[in-house]
Amino acid sequence: MNRKIFLSESEIPKQWYNILPDLPEPLPPPMDPETREPVKPEKLMMIFPKECIRQEISQERFIPIPDEVLEIYRLWRPTPLFRARRLEEALKTPAKIYYKYEGVSPPGSHKPNTAVAQAYFAMREGVERLATETGAGQWGSALAFGCAMFDMKATIYMVKVSYEQKPYRRIIMQAWGADVYPSPSEKTETGRRILKEDPNSTGSLGIAISEAVEDAISHEDAKYAIGSVANHVLLHQTVIGQEAKEQLSQIDDYPDLVVGCIGGGSSFSGLYWPFYYDKVSGKAPKDVEFLAVESTACPSVTKGFYTYDHGDTARITPLFKMHTLGHTFIPPPIHAGGLRYHGMAPTLCLLNRRGIVKTVAYNQVEVFDAASQFIKAEGIIPAPEPAHAIKAVIDEAVRCRETGEEKTILFLLCGHGHFDMQAYDDYFSGKLQPYEYPEEKVKEAMRKLKDLYPWLEIEID
Ligand SMILES: *Cc1c(COP(=O)(O)O)cnc(C)c1O
Numbered sequence: 001m002n003r004k005i006f007l008s009e010s011e012i013p014k015q016w017y018n019i020l021p022d023l024p025e026p027l028p029p030p031m032d033p034e035t036r037e038p039v040k041p042e043k044l045m046m047i048f049p050k051e052c053i054r055q056e057i058s059q060e061r062f063i064p065i066p067d068e069v070l071e072i073y074r075l076w077r078p079t080p081l082f083r084a085r086r087l088e089e090a091l092k093t094p095a096k097i098y099y100k101y102e103g104v105s106p107p108g109s110h111k112p113n114t115a116v117a118q119a120y121f122a123m124r125e126g127v128e129r130l131a132t133e134t135g136a137g138q139w140g141s142a143l144a145f146g147c148a149m150f151d152m153k154a155t156i157y158m159v160k161v162s163y164e165q166k167p168y169r170r171i172i173m174q175a176w177g178a179d180v181y182p183s184p185s186e187k188t189e190t191g192r193r194i195l196k197e198d199p200n201s202t203g204s205l206g207i208a209i210s211e212a213v214e215d216a217i218s219h220e221d222a223k224y225a226i227g228s229v230a231n232h233v234l235l236h237q238t239v240i241g242q243e244a245k246e247q248l249s250q251i252d253d254y255p256d257l258v259v260g261c262i263g264g265g266s267s268f269s270g271l272y273w274p275f276y277y278d279k280v281s282g283k284a285p286k287d288v289e290f291l292a293v294e295s296t297a298c299p300s301v302t303k304g305f306y307t308y309d310h311g312d313t314a315r316i317t318p319l320f321k322m323h324t325l326g327h328t329f330i331p332p333p334i335h336a337g338g339l340r341y342h343g344m345a346p347t348l349c350l351l352n353r354r355g356i357v358k359t360v361a362y363n364q365v366e367v368f369d370a371a372s373q374f375i376k377a378e379g380i381i382p383a384p385e386p387a388h389a390i391k392a393v394i395d396e397a398v399r400c401r402e403t404g405e406e407k408t409i410l411f412l413l414c415g416h417g418h419f420d421m422q423a424y425d426d427y428f429s430g431k432l433q434p435y436e437y438p439e440e441k442v443k444e445a446m447r448k449l450k451d452l453y454p455w456l457e458i459e460i461d
Contacts, residue, residue, distance in 0.1 A: 003085065005247040007078035012070060013242040015062040016235045019273050019347055022061070022280045024354055027231075027346055028321035031308055033453055039318045047216055047224045051121035055232040061277075063235065065117075072116045072149045076105045077239065081247035082413075087377040093397035095407045096253070100244045100271060102414045103380065107141045107172070109415030110267045111227055114236035115139075115146030118225045122152065128221040129153040133183065133208030135340065136162050137169025138383075138415065139227030144178035154178035155222070157185060157211045160203035168419050183208040190214050190314070204330070205340070206313020213316050228264025229311065229320075229345050237270025244410060245274055254285050255410035257396060261388040262292045262301070262359070263338060265345030267414040272357070290357045291396075292348065293388040295367070296436040297335040300325055300344045301352055301359040303439060305446050307458050311343060319453075322349045325437070326445025332435055336423035337364040338385040362391045363434035368427040370394050371417075383415040384423050 020027060029038035044053045055063060065073075084097040102110035122130055130147055133156070134140025140156040147154035156178050163170055163182035173180050183203045184191040188211045194201050201207075216224035226233060248254055258275055260268030278284035294301060304323040311317035313327055322343045329342035351357040362370075364384075370391035371382055382390060389411045400407050417424065426432055446460050 001083070002251070003083060005081045005250060007243060007246060009074050009078070011243070011246060012073055012077045013065065013239050014070070015064050017238040017242065017274050017277055018055070018058055018061055018063055018231070018235045019269075019276065020231065021059045022277060023347065023350060025350070027350060030318040030320055033319050036455065047213060048226070049118060049122040049125055049127060049223050051125065052118060052232045055235060056230060065239075066120060069117050069120050073113075073239065078243045079104050079240070081244055082378070084378055087374060088397070090373070090377045091394065091397045091401065093401045094404060095397045095400040095409055097393060097397060098248065098253075098255070098408070098410045099413045100240055100410070101380070102240065102267070102412065103416035107138070107145050108418065109138050109142065109383065110237060110240060110270060110412075111139055111142030112145055113239055113270065114227070114233045114266070115142040115225070116149060117236045119143070119146035119150050119152055122223050122225070123150040127152070127223045129155060129219070130225045131155040131157070131212040131215040131222050132225045132227065133157045133159075133205060133212045135159050135205050135208075136166055136338070137173065137419070140178070140180070141169055141172045141176070142227070143225050144173040144176035147178065148176040155212070155215060156180045157183040157208040159183055159205060159208050160201070166419070183211050185211060187211065188214045204313060206327070209312040210314035210316050228266040228341070229343065231347065233266050234269040234273070234345055234347065237266050238273050240267070240270040240412065241272060241274035244271060248410070253408055255288055256286055256407045257289050257291060257409045259291045259293065259389050259392050259396075259409065259411040261339060261385045261412075261414070262294050262344065262348065263385060264341050264343070265292070265348040267412055268292050269345060269348060271410075271412045276356070291392060292352075292357055292359045293392045294359060294361045295335065295337050295339045295388060296361045296363045296434075297332050297337065298325065298329075298340050298342070299361045299437055300342060301349065302361045303437065303442055304344070305442070305458055306349060306353060307446075307449070307456055309343060309449060320346050322346045323352070325442050326449055328445050328448055332437065334433055334435055335364060336384060336426055336432060337367055337388065338383065339388065360392055362388055363436060364432050365427075365434040367391050368424070368432060380413065381417045382413055383417040384420055386412060386414045
């Protein structure tokens with residue numbers, strides 16, 4: 001019995017799968033809060049590469065992957081699929097546990113699957129530079145890598161507190177040739193305004209998004225790139241699930257349960273969408289279930305409201321119909337587990353409402369407990385984000401031990417944790433608390449949103 005299953009380079013999928021034509025109802029479109037009308041694609045094309053917006057709203061089920069993008073994918077794809085035999089033995093479970101490992105990419109996560117594609121489409125349209133924001137640096141480093149592959153420039157606005165406290169991701173971005181600025185910066189009007197009000201501002205993801213978007217729309221040569229949530233980002237990630245399906249089919253297996261963590265929902269969508277396609281097209285040999293795992297510190301789906309809200313704190317983006325904690329959400333400073341975004345991919349939210357994608361939330365202490373158990377069994381050190389999925393998988397495997405079910409569980413190990421060792425250190429030294437974001441704070445944010453847009457239908461009490 002093989003410990004891991006590799007595919008050959010010629011087996012890298014040649015197309016991305018787009019879920020939009022297979023949703024049970026049309027996806028509510030992004031809305032302009034001024035006009036309360038759907039946002040025109042032309043408006044979005046001023047910010048993003050045109051091809052990305054075409055894909056964002058495309059009803060084509062399969063979208064060909066350009067040869068130039070495949071050529072870069074070949075640097076690390078296909079990624080391995082592991083059977084977690086030692087973990088199964090440690091848990092004494094009759095369940096079979098498999099994980100697809102995206103930590104083998106140069107930046108160490110799934111994110112370059114879309115960064116490379118976005119850089120390529122921008123380059124082909126004559127764009128010379130992509131601008132984006134980054135928090136801890138995972139998305140920024142993926143985009144820096146993607147741009148380097150096509151000799152493009154990357155400008156990364158990195159939240160100042162991370163820029164100062166987490167230098168290694170910044171240095172990685174610079175190694176790939178990106179210009180990295182601590183945000184708020186002197187480079188943009190937004191940054192200058194905020195620094196004038198508060199010269200000591202340590203920044204936020206919302207401020208960094210505003211700076212990157214402003215940079216892109218105020219320069220002819222530049223466009224903006226996004227790392228999660230948007231449909232085109234999620235579909236670029238479907239190489240993950242397509243490969244996993246092929247790998248499992250080579251050993252005659254198919255999952256009963258597909259599990260992944262969700263920050264904005266891109267990595268998990270990349271894994272589960274191809275299995276969802278099987279399910280809706282009658283091709284699935286089993287009644288496969290989907291489980292998305294979030295953090296109790298940022299419980300967008302399990303505690304958030306399903307309503308139109310902005311994608312960013314500064315309210316520059318349009319409104320998206322999604323589960324949200326409110327665009328005013330600020331992640332608790334004690335939270336070490338990643339997955340800090342207030343909203344969620346609209347497709348995932350829609351399928352959650354329909355009961356097709358289930359969600360569960362775990363606190364950071366139980367998540368790091370699960371990561372420790374995984375590390376000792378399997379050796380790989382997971383990023384804190386996929387450790388949430390590991391916690392859910394361990395719980396399910398233990399339940400199978402009690403019921404004797406021989407379930408096949410597949411989960412996504414979307415990145416390694418080599419640059420997250422501070423979070424592990426905090427866990428080992430007992431500094432982490434099992435924090436739960438209070439329901440009252442979500443309601444408070446929803447009242448603010450309703451004050452801003454009284455026409456939104458939000459039932460708060
Ligand atoms: C960015 C990131 C996430 C969260 O984003 P999703 O879009 O939900 O995948 C999770 N894990 C890793 C390793 C990441 O880099």
